[in-house]
Amino acid sequence: MGFLDSPLTEGRNKRWNYTLQFDEARAYSRDPNVHRTDSDVQTYHLPTMLAVDNAITGSNEVPREYLVSESTQESMDRVVRAGFNTALVTTYVIIFFLGALPPIYHVVSFVSGERADGVSQLVDASE
Numbered sequence: 001m002g003f004l005d006s007p008l009t010e011g012r013n014k015r016w017n018y019t020l021q022f023d024e025a026r027a028y029s030r031d032p033n034v035h036r037t038d039s040d041v042q043t044y045h046l047p048t049m050l051a052v053d054n055a056i057t058g059s060n061e062v063p064r065e066y067l068v069s070e071s072t073q074e075s076m077d078r079v080v081r082a083g084f085n086t087a088l089v090t091t092y093v094i095i096f097f098l099g100a101l102p103p104i105y106h107v108v109s110f111v112s113g114e115r116a117d118g119v120s121q122l123v124d125a126s127e
Contacts, residue, residue, distance in 0.1 A: 002018065016056050
């Protein structure tokens, strides 16, 4: 833990500013699910941060909820769903485009073949 600023420092914003550093060797869970209560953040980080905050302010309050993210689980679910829908629509567009190529190629080759046959018949007729 390192204190970057405190109300006693001169020439700064005179606020409590500290950094908590935890062991990087731990396998921290990166799951953004706010309904889980057994993540490393809730087991180790938040209680340590609460203890430091309570020591600074001299209180002993324990909040019912911690704000660890600016987004809620519903907004995170919406973002994931929107990304999935975008990927799905993109996949369907590519499949539709690739499915439309063979008939277009067939029509173009048929028309150009008919045109070539018609020109050759005109050349034969003029001789």
